[in-house]
Amino acid sequence: MSLKVNALSISAGNVKLVVEGELFCKKGERVAVVGESGSGKSLTGLSILKLLPENLKVEGKVEVDGTDVLKLKGEELRRFRWEKVSMVFQDPSSSLNPLMRVGEQVAEALLFHGFKETEKELKEKVVELFKLVQIPEAEKRFDAYPHHLSGGLKQRVAIAMALACSPNYLIADEPTTALDVTVQKRILELLLELSKSRKMGTVLITHDMGVVEEFAEKIFVMYAGYTVEEGETEEIFKTPLHPYTEGLIKSSPKLTGKPKRKLPAIPGSVPEPSERPEGCPFHPRCRKAKEVCRREVPPTVEVEGRKVRCFFPNY
Ligand SMILES: Nc1ncnc2c1ncn2[C@@H]1O[C@H](COP(=O)(O)OP(=O)(O)O)[C@@H](O)[C@H]1O
Ligand SMILES: [Mg+2]
Structure with missing residues (x-):
């Protein structure tokens, strides 16, 4: 059982x-x-x-x-x-209807996917889900409207x-970026915890290398529309093969660390898709x-069982 994305390409017109x-x-x-932002992470998710929006053309393989x-x-x-895969977004408000009580929204999702028990059992199931995501006073929150809740609580409701339908996989796209540290x-x-207890494959999409070390077993690094490195988290942090990965690690403050300091960032920014340079x-x-880097797109090569798209990987 696995989720696989292979040679994914997404275009808008000829870009x-x-x-x-x-x-x-x-x-x-x-x-x-x-x-970094603009690398193609959300589109991939x-x-x-x-x-994906209708106007975008997708090629490649997505298999779940x-x-x-x-x-x-x-x-x-x-x-x-x-039922198979579900998604949590950066802004929990975007997943919640502002005009509906949060308990009813979760209940509606359950009904929509075939929950057939009584009204009472439906409510119990929602409260159980609220407890699962550690919403305090879960019964009381059933009747709350999204605007009654803090950002963190709203994100818990979205989770x-x-x-609700016990998916095998969860895609979380910058789920904490809008929240306090x-x-x-x-x-x-x-x-x-949920990923472990429910044996749920979890894909965390983030621009912040600082949060992945504790969370993920594996990392896929994206840059300007390409997956440029993939490997086990421990190995990537120990010896990042791609100079971009190395830069990301060096410029990321750790969540667990002292107050954020200014750290050496990678100079410049991700090119727009229409202005991607040659090579x-x-x-x-x-x-x-x-010279070769300016001329040709490097192929993905295997280095000691890891993958990197670079002519001169660090190792
Ligand atoms: N519907 C769209 N039409 C045209 N360009 C888009 C569309 N959606 C995203 N893009 C562009 O595609 C690139 C990748 O976007 P995205 O996947 O959101 O990046 P990330 O999540 O890594 O920040 C960005 O340059 C973005 O502006
Ligand atoms: Mg994004």
Whole structure:
């Protein structure tokens, strides 16, 4: 049982937004997709639920427990979302209806996916989900409206909703970016616990290398539409193969550390998809770039069982 993304390409007209995306997550495993804003992380995440805007063209392979996701439609697709894979977004408000009590929203999701017991059992199930995501005074929160809740509590409701149909996989796209640092840590701890206790494959999408070390067993690094490195978290932190990964690690403050200091960042920024340079997309920012890097896109190579897209990996 696994979630696989292979040679994913996503384009808007003739501009490639994602050129070659890769992802692999086993059921029960925690994987992170890391990279600066504009790297193609969210589009990759959305493709797993076939949630991309209609105007974008998708090619490549997205497979979840043997299902060819890009071919799903109608009722099959509706069931696949939530029951197989569900998603949590950066802004919990975007997953919640402001005009509806949060308990009713989760109840509605359950009904929509075939919950057939009595009204009383339905409410109990929602309260159970609220307890699962550690919402204090769960019974009382059933009747709250989203605006009554803090950002952290709203995100817990969104997570409860995502878990309602016991999916095998959860995609969490920057789930803590909009929250206070202390709340961030608790939400990540919750996701970690849930992933373990429910044997749920969890893909954490984040721009923050500082949060993945404790969370993920494996990391996929994305840059300008490419997956540029993948490997086990411990190895990546010990010896990042790609100069970009190295830069990300050096410039990320740790969640557990002392107050944030200014750390050496990678100079420059991610190119717009329409302005991706020739050759390696990272070469203009890379301290190791040579002639060949300006000319050719490096292929992905294997280095001691790890994968990296670079002509001159560190090792
Ligand atoms: N619907 C769209 N149409 C055109 N460009 C888009 C669309 N959605 C995203 N993009 C562009 O694709 C690139 C990758 O976006 P995204 O996956 O959101 O990056 P990330 O999540 O890593 O910040 C960005 O440059 C973004 O502006
Ligand atoms: Mg994003």
